[in-house]
Amino acid sequence: MSVNGAILFAIPIALLIVRSLRRFLDLPKRLPGWDKFLNSIWIPAIVLFLIAWAFKLKTSQLDETYFLFVFGVVVAVLVQVRDYRPARTLLLAIAPYVLYSAIELLLAVTDWDLLKRYDGFFDNSRGFAVIWLITFILIARNQKKHLEKERLQREEEEKAKQLIEAQNAELERLVAERTATLTQQAEELRDALTELRAMQAQLVQAEKMASLGELTAGIAHEIQNPLNFVTNFSDVSAELVSELEEEQQRPERDxxxxxxxxxxxxQNLQKITHHGQRAASIVRGMLEHSRASTGERQPTEINNLADEYLRLAYHGLRAKDKTFNATLATDFDPAVGPIEVVSQDLGRVLLNLFTNAFYAVQKRKEACPDAGYTPTVTVSTHRNTATEVEIRVCDNGLGIPEAVRAKIFQPFFTTKPTGEGTGLGLSLSYDIITKGHGGTLTVKTQEGEGTEFIITLPA
Incomplete structure (x- = not known):
């Protein structure tokens, strides 16, 4: 091959080397200036070719000079990107070959005989440089693959991190929205609770006034009896006084x-005093029932309290319905005696239980008017132990359906039709007995046969 042909043959090899280098080092991104310069690496070869053709030069070292120039440019590029580990490896790979090529070219120009004399040594050196070059190129290639794998792994981790950050941001946004919603709902619930408490206080007052109305109706009937006795005995006493005055005016007195x-x-005066005290006691009980409870416990005769409120509840119902009649049965244990309770509160509980009992037997009477049914309400007391007193209120009314038994002590739950009950009576009664007095309030019932409420109080 001629010298000029060798130079032209070196151009595609140089372009191949440069193309591989650009791809390997990703020069368009790393060194865009050098990348443009490498696109023109063929120009020096053409210049050498034209010089050799114009001056009829036959120098055989022109292709080696061109290759040395190409490798010099490669070394310069590798120095620019020496922070990249595969580039440093390539620089280490190409250094022996460039050094050998430079020495060989220098000897070829200055001392050709020395080059011929040590031709074997230089051939071995060239072989070693080529093997070194290929070995480290392979090492650099493996390093690039490893770095590329690490880069891809980092990109995946970065994508995962960004995805997690995006998800966290979305979660934070959702949590913030949910928190704002919950805060608003909490405010609404707080306002609703305030309104509910106000409404509950009104309903409690309404329940209290309803029981007071029933109590007042019973009192109006109950107080009439002692007042009639007072009036009658007063009239009789006036007649006795007149007779006594007439007897004292006679000449012969007896x-x-x-x-x-x-x-x-x-005797009449004693009876007037007795019935007057009875009337005063009824009025006092009404006043105690109407005013707010002080919460102070006082010794109270449970038997008398139960009997009094039983009759007041009965007469209260009869005041609203003159056709209603019921049998009142009592079984009071004398051993109960007085125990310390809040009489106003316990009176409200008993009045509520008696009123419910009379309501139940009245409804059963209305449901079966011709079945020979006799409405009966029974109240009994018993001292179970030295530290416990029991009050039972039993009726033979409709009973409580099994589906609603667990709810009867819940606030605002009632089995009565709309307008006939607030649903607070049994709830307040339960709280008064359990929380106010440390006792228990339980129920036994059989649907269609009757209901029994059992109060236990610490004696």
């Missing part, structure tokens, strides 16, 4: 008759 008249007058 001491025995006067003594008898005085004795009758004394």
């Amino acid at each position: 001491p025995g008759l006067e003594a008898e008249l005085l004795d009758d007058l004394k």
